[in-house]
Amino acid sequence: MSTILFSKSFLHKITTIIRNFWWTGIQEDNPTNPIPFRSWDDICQSKDNGGLGIRDHEVVNKSLIIQAAYNIATEKSPILTAVLKSKYFSNKSFWTANNKGPRSIFWSSIMQVKKELHNNVIFQIQAGNSIWSSPWCPIWEDIHNHLLLPVTTNPLPSIVSDLWLPHSHNWDNNLLMQTFDNTAVNEITKLHSVPNNNQDILRWKLANNGSCTTKAIYNHLTSNQIINLPSQGSRSISSHTNQILKKSLENEKPHFYH
Incomplete structure (x- = not known):
């Protein structure tokens, strides 16, 4: 996930497997089709927004690649940066390197997210x-x-x-x-x-402390994906129930890739 920017179709297949397992678990005899009681988009919302905080694998993948690009730009991995520079941008900086010519799948992934990194750093x-x-x-x-x-x-x-x-x-x-x-x-x-x-x-412009972490990148990429759950209907969740969920989960430590 942190070295290759996977295709959307591949990540969709992974999400489908996880979603099916979430609703059905392991069925050895007479397997049945899953019955999704909630929209997967609802479940992937943050806990503060009424979801379960399950990560979107496509966004996680992109966040990890952007983090890798940041590490190259700042030479946090000196040996890796030196190897890539000698091969792909020996007479340029990371920021002016192009995506032409033969390249590894890792470098191609880095080049695909470089614009996103550039737009959000200073x-x-x-x-x-x-x-x-x-x-x-x-x-x-x-x-x-x-x-x-x-x-x-x-x-x-x-x-x-x-x-x-x-x-x-x-x-x-x-x-x-x-x-x-x-x-x-x-x-x-x-x-x-x-x-x-x-x-x-x-510095990562969207973080108060300027730190470019995978979590900060993920939060930025998902900031436009927030879905306001309706107050009525099958997808609704009352504010009282939401507060109970927040209270029960506020002491839990979320797991995230760094």
Whole structure:
């Protein structure tokens, strides 16, 4: 689940097996077809929303691959990152690597989720990373198009810290206006840096602490899948019953892949 982005049809088959086992268990003699008393989508809702918190395997799979991509981008697995870099992006950064040419199924899976990762992370600027090959600002991918050419008064900056005033973490506005157009200057000056010399940190924007965990990714991917259960009918659940379920489960520790 953490190395291959499986097809939807394959994951659907797994879900079908789990769903059937959930409703029928093991039947050795005279097996019968399962009778689902609740919608599987209802059961997969969070406990706070009246479900049982059973994980959606397709989303779990994607969350684990995004987590793997994050680990490569931040070099949390140095040996793996070094091997992949030498093979797939030796002259580029992870963020500018493409999905062309022969590739392993693992690398292909990483490339499929890279856009999702890119859309939900942001660099916490500290030391100042590569200005050209890392998503340090909203317009980093086409920042070359915002250069004022020819740049004759100053050499082109190679890292973010080259755009700061000497011995500080404050933007050199004069240098910015001599180097970039107004659109780029406005975007860059909106950014704030942490005044220390540690390496820039890639943060998950949707987590309060900025930590990119599989659980945080899963919560984001399922945030648009929340189903409000009806107050009447076979699928309804009263607020009183929901509170009882929450109370009975609040001391349980949920199991999750990390």
